[in-house]
Amino acid sequence: MSGDSFGRIFKVTTFGESHGPGLGGIVEGCPSGIDLDEDVIQKELDKRKPGQGPASTKRKESDKVRILSGIFEGKTTGTAIGFYIPNEDQRSRDYSRIKDVFRPGHGDITYNAKYGVRDYRGGGRSSGRETVSRVAAGAIAQEFLKTQGITLKACCVELGGIRAGFNADADIYDNPYACADPEVVPQWDKLVKEVRKNGDSLGGIVEVRAYNVPAGLGEPVFDKLDARIACALMSVGAVKGVEIGNGFEAARLRGSENNDSMVKGGFLSNNAGGILAGISSGQTIIARAAVKPIPSIARDQQTVSVNGEEIKINIGGRHDISAIPRIVPVLKAMLALVLTDMFLIQRSRG
Amino acid sequence: MSGDSFGRIFKVTTFGESHGPGLGGIVEGCPSGIDLDEDVIQKELDKRKPGQGPASTKRKESDKVRILSGIFEGKTTGTAIGFYIPNEDQRSRDYSRIKDVFRPGHGDITYNAKYGVRDYRGGGRSSGRETVSRVAAGAIAQEFLKTQGITLKACCVELGGIRAGFNADADIYDNPYACADPEVVPQWDKLVKEVRKNGDSLGGIVEVRAYNVPAGLGEPVFDKLDARIACALMSVGAVKGVEIGNGFEAARLRGSENNDSMVKGGFLSNNAGGILAGISSGQTIIARAAVKPIPSIARDQQTVSVNGEEIKINIGGRHDISAIPRIVPVLKAMLALVLTDMFLIQRSRG
Amino acid sequence: MSGDSFGRIFKVTTFGESHGPGLGGIVEGCPSGIDLDEDVIQKELDKRKPGQGPASTKRKESDKVRILSGIFEGKTTGTAIGFYIPNEDQRSRDYSRIKDVFRPGHGDITYNAKYGVRDYRGGGRSSGRETVSRVAAGAIAQEFLKTQGITLKACCVELGGIRAGFNADADIYDNPYACADPEVVPQWDKLVKEVRKNGDSLGGIVEVRAYNVPAGLGEPVFDKLDARIACALMSVGAVKGVEIGNGFEAARLRGSENNDSMVKGGFLSNNAGGILAGISSGQTIIARAAVKPIPSIARDQQTVSVNGEEIKINIGGRHDISAIPRIVPVLKAMLALVLTDMFLIQRSRG
């Protein structure tokens, strides 16, 4: 109800802010007997760690996860899995610059309206740091999905308007942009340098795919698989759009172009992104999320103070200039959460 | 869990298929004392009735709603509101043509995979007819929102790739496309005629806005207002993409371009679509949904039978050639459901 | 959230009041392929029909159910099952006697406090008539449970302080009290006559059992099987207490007396009522509900009017003098709903 939970059978509930003691969560509904240890989760967390490339902040966050329950002798017990990631590097800073100011593009003004108070040291629950708990939970989900032969892949397919291809086999971590298209990396490098020099920031598009998903996942009407995916991806801060399969392009095609024809053994195309009438078809699930540019920029911006005075603000400091690549494992985690939940719901049908 | 419910405090649960006795639903959580009668709901239902323009089927469905509970002396009592819409015009047809065939772009194959059975007479729960219950529930939500000064408007802003403007003041029902831009109507008319002649179908984009929404609606993390809207709109059959504010365009802008600057009394732009960090900012809420072309087309399509044989199918008959305009009140209803629910959740904070 | 839904995977949502057009509900999550028709539901509804014995009202309610969706060719399709039971015998009565008065023991005063309005013609949603929807949904649940070999039995085991035995094999409908103990029936007959003559009413205790329930149902912590049963039974109007196994008696035993010893093949006793640590043990599930006397009595009672004036009220008329036997199928239905839901949740574990 308060929005800290996601999922029904496989459910994650999270807590934590960027400037408190730490962050964590509880994963419920994970079947028993799944191999799990902290390393598996850590590996995913490390993919969203800062300080890994030219688009990233130089802040150090080691993000060491600790499992607090639900594991016995290296396997899940079937009961609630608690996990915790302490905050580090919370240097005692001077917050006077932002304490009484609503940063443009941030949740400062809306949190203030909602709660009457806000933790001005970071974004509170709206901080991107909140996503560590998503990644941790998603790592657990991915371990379960693996036991069913289901795997996921996420790549950045557009940065600052420059497109890149999706490649299921590429190592996206041989470059600092989670890019699967080596020819595009130098163009992105050049763009990132320019934008950083200008004190500005960049958006992009991330594509997430899931392979070997059985047909039949997703519920009719309100809990369609695509509706759940849209909710999951749009719930990640900075995401402003979500599409499935050919998405917005479908709006411009004729039915004869957009329909995926079927032959013995499968489909001739996958415009639908693996989902028909809200239910998985057995084809690869394909979703894309539009990520807005980081709102914290090292340029003067027009805004107002808590008291309503008009002022200029320049948010320099240790910020990423794009949520990419750090958002990539987050979006993959969200898709994993949806699929695991929908898989278990469908399995209840017997 | 089974996906027939939407919302938490203001919650709708629906039932019904295109070829059963009828459809309906239950609205829970509507505050007491709201003026409500069948006419208010009927007026919204009439907007999605078929047979209203060149893009629509000629099927007759009078869609007369009956309120079964929750109203006393013309006002809501605060308890569950049951409503029912009987099916009509179910002429005893010959279904042998589609009984054993999976129609491309439809849920036939996925429902079969999910349930092992399916009602081959229509799409069952995947039928577009399911949306009558959404519209009825959304009409009740809109009555509540009105008491808070909140109003909604939806227009078709693109059909078959041809864009149209959004106009809050236009009468979108003076043309058969829910179009607010009179100059574009003749172009759409021409396109629709061509496409119908070719036995093909069209997609488009619908924009929905909500005015006078107070700041503070939406929950942090998973139940962000935009996540709930994405879920709501994507749960409507035929929708393949959702965006908030400038949406996918945001991915191509710099932070300095995308951030909405603030001055005394408000914002200088609304790229964010009225939502910051998942919480309403007090600006107009703006969302868009990409609608795929109707998959039932009067052309030969390659598909397979239930038994796996490859065959051709031509789905002539009384079909719409676009989900537009009939989907327009459905998407508006979904936004109304989200806002009412989020409004009541926020009000619980006191 | 508004309390009209029960269950998670197997979920029922209901609507309707005693003096509106009718009552009904929606059952979600019923697996596909289960034999179901209106007769199966009607048979259960007939067990709670009024006018069946000396303790019952002479009101006529035929309670004819109609299935509106979710069934195709005599089997469930796996999608939402809508059902409807129109009200009858709503004679245009004079409500002036109770319109402005809070009846003692009724929800008049609390509904007024909660909603600011109330439908004074009946109890609105607090009317016992609301339970028809529970019985209908429970009948569907029992059809599913049968396919798993699980059966239920409910008997009245105490009326007005006079105990009766539980007998799984007895025909409880060969007497007007749902009593499985023929020797007690004459004593209850005598008591009922006396009490009716005095214009008073009676309470009692109902025991519900479920046979052949597999071990493993129920979730740790908050969704223990006994917690769900307690919630289910206590949610029925007039129930003031619930116990599992030997219940309150357990509070007076020593551990050595209360523990159920185990031997090869099973347990030596069933004090636990088939539930250990919130999870079914494979033994028979045993629950009891304490039912208060009907508050509407044909005697002068001290109360206040809506305006706060002290007055006397005598509620003669066509009332039951005990919720027994009509509450018996309702409580059985509630246990069936819990077990079906918990069964499906457990099955999701694979």
Add this chain to the structure above:
Amino acid sequence: MSGDSFGRIFKVTTFGESHGPGLGGIVEGCPSGIDLDEDVIQKELDKRKPGQGPASTKRKESDKVRILSGIFEGKTTGTAIGFYIPNEDQRSRDYSRIKDVFRPGHGDITYNAKYGVRDYRGGGRSSGRETVSRVAAGAIAQEFLKTQGITLKACCVELGGIRAGFNADADIYDNPYACADPEVVPQWDKLVKEVRKNGDSLGGIVEVRAYNVPAGLGEPVFDKLDARIACALMSVGAVKGVEIGNGFEAARLRGSENNDSMVKGGFLSNNAGGILAGISSGQTIIARAAVKPIPSIARDQQTVSVNGEEIKINIGGRHDISAIPRIVPVLKAMLALVLTDMFLIQRSRG
């Protein structure tokens, strides 16, 4: 869904076992601006600490709570409150005695059936230690309720069959049984000594009351206030029965005796326990829970091993001989959780 969450708007989700690193939880939906620090929670936790009387284990558990999020400058921020209580005193014991045995009256056999595995070192999630998280969450709820003038009191009113009075003003911690009736304490003392000597254990009854609860809390039909309380109390391990107001006694009274008459300014009695038709009436809320004797006893018991062999087991060691008094703050916490949640739901009505 997996039962680790309780509540809708004010929701707690917990994790942790007796033999893992620690236990904790997440409280969602607590309004902002409530004074809260670790001391307030610690004070409640200390009431369930072991080692406090003749009926308690001598195990040392300091149960120090740490708040991990949701608090800023001594007040709640309105976002998720994470808390953690590390386990201590987990001496490296020899578990070979119980590793392969199903302890009578425990969840060993049912957890095994449910999950296929179990953590044999303690009861896993069925351990009474799980209740620390309930107490912590309940302490937060009680802080909120206090701001509304609502207070709670719980007493043990029966131990081993010997009754004691309830007294709202008594200091129940001046004796080791949470007893409000000083004359009964010596009798309980004597009984406890005898039972301990015999290696046996005791059950009892706890009564919980809430004062100054406004009329109007609770939802019709399935989420009646009493249904939610029944669920809450029965979800605590060892509870086998729950009653509201005069509870099971109501089943033996006539309507004329059981109805609470009303006069100007209130009711003449409170048989209903403050709840009419599932909604609070403004009177004191009264609930009782029957607590079974601790199943771990220092006497030979007949049971079976994991492999199905019949064996004797004697569970000596550091066990409580009654869940009383340690269960008393747990049950009070559960009532606080229900009331806070229902209060916030009702407040959403405006």
